[in-house]
Amino acid sequence: MSDNKFSAYAHPEALVSTQWVQDHLPDENVRIVESNEDILLYDTGHLPGAVHIDWRRDLNDQTVRDYVGTTGFAKLCRENGITPETTVVFYGDKSNWWACYAFWVFQLFGHTNAKVMDGGRDKWIEEERELTREVPSYPATDYPEPAKRDDAAIRAFHAETMAHMKAGLPMVDVRSPGEFKGEVTHMPEYPQEGVLRGGHIPGAKSCPWARAANPDGTFKSAEELRNLYTEELGLGESDDIIAYCRIGERSSHTWFVLKYLLGYPKVRNYDGSWTEWGNMVGNPIEKDV
Amino acid sequence: MSEGTPYPAALTEIIELFEYLPDQEKREMLITYADSAAKQEPAEGETFDLEDVRKDEECTDTVGVFLNEDGENRVNYKITLGPKVQTLTKAMTSILCKGLNGSTIDEVLNIPADFVPRIVGAELVRLRSQTVYYVLSRMKAAAKVYRSRKDAAKED
Numbered sequence: 001m002s003d004n005k006f007s008a009y010a011h012p013e014a015l016v017s018t019q020w021v022q023d024h025l026p027d028e029n030v031r032i033v034e035s036n037e038d039i040l041l042y043d044t045g046h047l048p049g050a051v052h053i054d055w056r057r058d059l060n061d062q063t064v065r066d067y068v069g070t071t072g073f074a075k076l077c078r079e080n081g082i083t084p085e086t087t088v089v090f091y092g093d094k095s096n097w098w099a100c101y102a103f104w105v106f107q108l109f110g111h112t113n114a115k116v117m118d119g120g121r122d123k124w125i126e127e128e129r130e131l132t133r134e135v136p137s138y139p140a141t142d143y144p145e146p147a148k149r150d151d152a153a154i155r156a157f158h159a160e161t162m163a164h165m166k167a168g169l170p171m172v173d174v175r176s177p178g179e180f181k182g183e184v185t186h187m188p189e190y191p192q193e194g195v196l197r198g199g200h201i202p203g204a205k206s207c208p209w210a211r212a213a214n215p216d217g218t219f220k221s222a223e224e225l226r227n228l229y230t231e232e233l234g235l236g237e238s239d240d241i242i243a244y245c246r247i248g249e250r251s252s253h254t255w256f257v258l259k260y261l262l263g264y265p266k267v268r269n270y271d272g273s274w275t276e277w278g279n280m281v282g283n284p285i286e287k288d289v
Numbered sequence: 290m291s292e293g294t295p296y297p298a299a300l301t302e303i304i305e306l307f308e309y310l311p312d313q314e315k316r317e318m319l320i321t322y323a324d325s326a327a328k329q330e331p332a333e334g335e336t337f338d339l340e341d342v343r344k345d346e347e348c349t350d351t352v353g354v355f356l357n358e359d360g361e362n363r364v365n366y367k368i369t370l371g372p373k374v375q376t377l378t379k380a381m382t383s384i385l386c387k388g389l390n391g392s393t394i395d396e397v398l399n400i401p402a403d404f405v406p407r408i409v410g411a412e413l414v415r416l417r418s419q420t421v422y423y424v425l426s427r428m429k430a431a432a433k434v435y436r437s438r439k440d441a442a443k444e445d
Contacts, residue, residue, distance in 0.1 A: 040376035
């Protein structure tokens with residue numbers, strides 16, 4: 001894809017091409033990170049020098065439904081040879097769902113020197129670029145523990161989402177149409193994973209995440225994305241927006257699109273998403289819209 | 290069946306091999322099995338007593354189950370997997386073909402699924418890895434349909 005595609009985005013520095021990554025494989029200041037849904041995919045072959053960060057094992061707290069704290073994040077970075085100055089480039093399967101999720105978690109801890117590889121793992125393979133099974137090892141760093149995990153700016157909790165709904169502020173439900181309408185409580189091709197009620201948060205607009213992606217997993221052009229979110233969905237320039245899905249990974253993809261590719265200044269990901277909203281006693285739910 | 294277990298001997302052997310492997314070696318073994326999933330596909334021109342190729346909601350791609358029964362009432366499975374199938378599903382396909390081929394229909398139908406975490410490990414059996422059970426359920430479903438057809442043919 002031409003450089004013109006990238007330069008038209010609001011924050012072109014947040015997205016890089018497979019060629020850019022290829023060119024920077026030997027760069028000691030760049031750390032390539034693979035994050036997937038398929039938990040064994042990294043083991044079957046990955047980009048040379050890429051480390052594996054697993055959303056569940058590495059980014060989630062192992063007891064409470066939450067992310068790791070500042071200590072856990074610093075430890076993760078140290079073990080993967082990441083310093084605060086390292087440019088971290090995320091890629092993965094499923095059109096970069098989990099890469100965007102990992103990118104988002106890194107932003108919670110203020111590691112802003114981060115990028116996503118357009119097209120993810122599938123595009124790299126489609127272009128017949130090199131894969132290896134060799135697991136790299138990098139010298140541990142002394143990544144300092146961040147002062148805090150800054151949830152406020154880019155993460156929405158249940159209470160904030162409820163207030164958002166009551167205020168009639170824009171919310172984007174990025175799940176499949178069937179999930180939005182309440183016909184099913186899981187996405188197609190996935191098992192039922194324990195959501196008790198179907199539907200969506202009252203007032204939320206449906207815009208499945210996949211509408212922002214091309215068939216090859218790359219992001220659509222800035223113009224196409226503007227048509228989708230600004231024109232069709234009617235999101236205003238200064239809107240305070242919350243995106244959600246089922247557990248927050250598909251909405252990380254949309255969050256990335258809205259914040260970095262289109263430049264909306266205030267976008268939050270409600271990672272509790274439908275598994276929290278659809279299970280909580282007494283929550284308002286809308287169906288069949 | 291393997292003595293003292295509800296599993297065929299070949300499957301018991303695989304379970305016992307995995308159960309005592311450290312996590313990293315377990316992952317490596319799973320990748321080895323996943324790599325050999327393509328070997329479980331039918332050979333060109335091979336015919337079967339039952340063929341069930343479909344794309345279900347529960348799996349990310351099409352899975353084909355092909356079943357033959359020999360003269361001694363032992364079944365032999367071949368499996369085809371679409372390219373989007375997860376790595377664990379590929380691994381389980383190889384494991385199940387190796388572990389169940391040569392069993393009787395009844396043996397296949399009576400195998401409890403509780404061996405899966407013993408092979409895969411607790412870390413990998415988690416949210417969104419439920420498709421790890423999918424291939425076993427399809428193999429059992431094929432066995433059930435085949436037996437029903439066989440019983441119906443006898444009645445005719």
